Amino acid sequence: xxKSKKPVILVTNDDGYRAKGLHALIEAIQPFGHVVVVAPTxxxxxxxHAITVNVPLRMDKIEEKDGLEFYVVSGTPTDCVKLxxxxxxxxxxxxxxxxxxxxGANSSASVVYxxxxxxxxxxxxxxxxxIGFSLLDFSxxxxxxxAVKFIRQIVKNxxxxxxxxxxxxxxxxxxxxxxxxxxVRICRQNKGVWREEFDKRLxxxxxxxxxxxxxxxxxxxxxxxxxEWALHHGYxxxxxxxxxxxxxxxxxxxxxxxxxx
Amino acid sequence: xxKSKKPVILVTNDDGYRAKGLHALIEAIQPFGHVVVVAPTxxxxxxxHAITVNVPLRMDKIEEKDGLEFYVVSGTPTDCVKLxxxxxxxxxxxxxxxxxxxxGANSSASVVYxxxxxxxxxxxxxxxxxIGFSLLDFSxxxxxxxAVKFIRQIVKNxxxxxxxxxxxxxxxxxxxxxxxxxxVRICRQNKGVWREEFDKRLxxxxxxxxxxxxxxxxxxxxxxxxxEWALHHGYxxxxxxxxxxxxxxxxxxxxxxxxxx
Numbered sequence: 001x002x003k004s005k006k007p008v009i010l011v012t013n014d015d016g017y018r019a020k021g022l023h024a025l026i027e028a029i030q031p032f033g034h035v036v037v038v039a040p041t042x043x044x045x046x047x048x049h050a051i052t053v054n055v056p057l058r059m060d061k062i063e064e065k066d067g068l069e070f071y072v073v074s075g076t077p078t079d080c081v082k083l084x085x086x087x088x089x090x091x092x093x094x095x096x097x098x099x100x101x102x103x104g105a106n107s108s109a110s111v112v113y114x115x116x117x118x119x120x121x122x123x124x125x126x127x128x129x130x131i132g133f134s135l136l137d138f139s140x141x142x143x144x145x146x147a148v149k150f151i152r153q154i155v156k157n158x159x160x161x162x163x164x165x166x167x168x169x170x171x172x173x174x175x176x177x178x179x180x181x182x183x184v185r186i187c188r189q190n191k192g193v194w195r196e197e198f199d200k201r202l203x204x205x206x207x208x209x210x211x212x213x214x215x216x217x218x219x220x221x222x223x224x225x226x227x228e229w230a231l232h233h234g235y236x237x238x239x240x241x242x243x244x245x246x247x248x249x250x251x252x253x254x255x256x257x258x259x260x261x
Numbered sequence: 262x263x264k265s266k267k268p269v270i271l272v273t274n275d276d277g278y279r280a281k282g283l284h285a286l287i288e289a290i291q292p293f294g295h296v297v298v299v300a301p302t303x304x305x306x307x308x309x310h311a312i313t314v315n316v317p318l319r320m321d322k323i324e325e326k327d328g329l330e331f332y333v334v335s336g337t338p339t340d341c342v343k344l345x346x347x348x349x350x351x352x353x354x355x356x357x358x359x360x361x362x363x364x365g366a367n368s369s370a371s372v373v374y375x376x377x378x379x380x381x382x383x384x385x386x387x388x389x390x391x392i393g394f395s396l397l398d399f400s401x402x403x404x405x406x407x408a409v410k411f412i413r414q415i416v417k418n419x420x421x422x423x424x425x426x427x428x429x430x431x432x433x434x435x436x437x438x439x440x441x442x443x444x445v446r447i448c449r450q451n452k453g454v455w456r457e458e459f460d461k462r463l464x465x466x467x468x469x470x471x472x473x474x475x476x477x478x479x480x481x482x483x484x485x486x487x488x489e490w491a492l493h494h495g496y497x498x499x500x501x502x503x504x505x506x507x508x509x510x511x512x513x514x515x516x517x518x519x520x521x522x
Contacts, residue, residue, distance in 0.1 A: 211317050259414055
C-alpha cells in the first residue's frame with residue numbers, strides 16, 4: 001500500500017464485518033481520508049485482547065472502490081490489527097485507527113473485556129493514534145446518527161491535534177438523540193464490578209450449566225469525573241487509556257518485602 | 262464454602278488443568294492454606310481477558326481431598342475466576358488468587374494478551390489480592406523447582422503484607438537453576454512490540470493463510486528498571502499492575518480540543 005496524500009485510516013470492530021456499527025463508523029470517517037477496513041468475519045464480543053495462536057488465519061478482500069478497501073479476517077479484533085499492520089501496512093503506518101462502533105457500552109472496567117478497545121490498544125502498541133467508539137445501545141439496529149456526527153468532531157480533533165504516544169481513546173456515546181447530548185467530557189475510568197454474574201440452569205439431562213450475565217455495579221456513583229457519571233448525565237465520555245499498566249504507586253511498598261536470599 | 266481459619270487460596274491458569282505449571286503452582290502454595298483450583302478444561306493461551314458469552318459454561322468438581330478442591334471450567338481463565346467467585350465464594354472472598362505458572366513469559370506488553378494475567382486482573386477487580394506467575398520456558402515440561410521456591414517467598418510476603426487495592430502482581434521467572442537466580446526486582450512494564458508477526462503459507466488449494474508468530478522487540482533495551490532488563494540479567498521481575506488504565510497525563514491536552522457545540 002502506497003502512502004497517499006490523504007490520511008489513511010484503518011477501521012476494525014469486534015461485532016464482525018456485517019455489524020451496523022462498523023458501517024456507521026465507515027460512513028463517519030470516509031470524508032477524512034482513504035479507508036482500509038479489516039474486520040472479523042464473526043462477531044467477537046467479549047474477546048478482549050485475545051489472539052489466535054492454535055489455528056491459522058485467513059484474510060480476504062471483499063470490496064475495493066474509490067477511497068475504500070474492505071478485508072475480512074477469520075480471527076479476533078487484535079488479529080485484524082496485527083494482520084493489517086503486518087501485511088497491508090508494511091512500509092507505512094495508518095494515520096489513524098478507529099474501532100467500533102460497538103453495539104453496547106465499553107465504559108468503566110469494561111475496557112479490559114472489550115474487543116473494540118483491544119483493537120485500539122493494539123494500534124497504540126504500534127504507535128498508531130487509535131480510538132475505540134461504543135454506543136450505549138446493545139440492539140442490532142441502533143440509531144447511529146448522533147454518534148456519526150460526534151465521531152466526526154472527535155476524529156477531526158485527533159487528526160489535527162494528535163493523541164499522546166502510548167495512549168489511545170475510549171469513547172462512549174449515550175443512547176440519545178443528537179440534540180439531547182450535552183457535549184463531550186474528558187474523564188477517568190470509573191471503578192466498578194459486575195455482580196450476580198451467572199444464570200444457572202439444568203440441561204435436559206439434569207446437568208448444571210451457566211450463562212454469563214450479571215449487572216454492573218458502580219463503586220463510586222457520586223464521583224463526577226468518571227465516564228459513568230458523564231454517560232448517565234447525557235455526555236459523551238472520552239477516557240485516555242494507556243498501555244503501561246504499571247502501578248507506580250505500589251513500587252515503593254513492594255520494595256519493602258523481605259527475601260531469604 | 263465456609264471460611265476456614267487457614268487462608269483460602271484460589272488457583273487458576275491459562276494452559277489448562279493438566280498443565281505441569283498449574284500443578285507446580287499448587288505444590289508451591291499448598292503449605293499456605295486451603296486451596297481451591299478452578300482451571301480451564303482446555304489450553305487458553307493468548308485468550309487475554311476474553312469472556313464466554315455465546316455458549317454456556319460447565320463447571321465440574323474433579324477432585325476433593327484434605328486442603329484441596331479441584332474444579333474444571335469449559336471456558337477462559339476469566340470465566341474460571343468469575344464462576345469461582347460467583348458460585349463457590351458467595352459469602353466469603355479468597356484471601357489470595359494465584360494464576361499460572363504460565364509456560365512462557367508474560368513480561369512487558371504481553372500483559373495485555375495474557376490469560377494468566379487476565380485471571381489476576383479479574384481477581385483484582387473483585388478486590389482479591391492476586392498474582393500471576395510465568396516461567397520463561399515455553400516447553401511442555403519445564404523445570405519448575407526454582408520457581409516453586411521463589412513463589413513461596415512471594416506468596417508469604419503477599420499474605421503478610423497485602424497487595425495494594427486495585428493492583429495485582431505480574432511475576433516472571435527466568436529459566437535458570439535456583440542458585441543462578443540473582444533475586445527479585447520490583448520493576449515497571451517494559452515498552453516493546455512484536456515484529457514480523459505472520460508466517461504466510463499456501464494451503465493445498467493455493468489459498469493463502471497466516472500463522473501468528475513474530476519476535477518481541479524491546480523498545481528500551483538500556484533502561485534498567487524494567488521487567489525485561491531484570492529477566493535478562495537473571496532476576497525474577499515483579500511488576501505491580503493496575504486496573505485503572507486511565508492515562509491521567511493526557512487529560513489536560515484532551516481538554517484543549519475544540520467542539521462545535
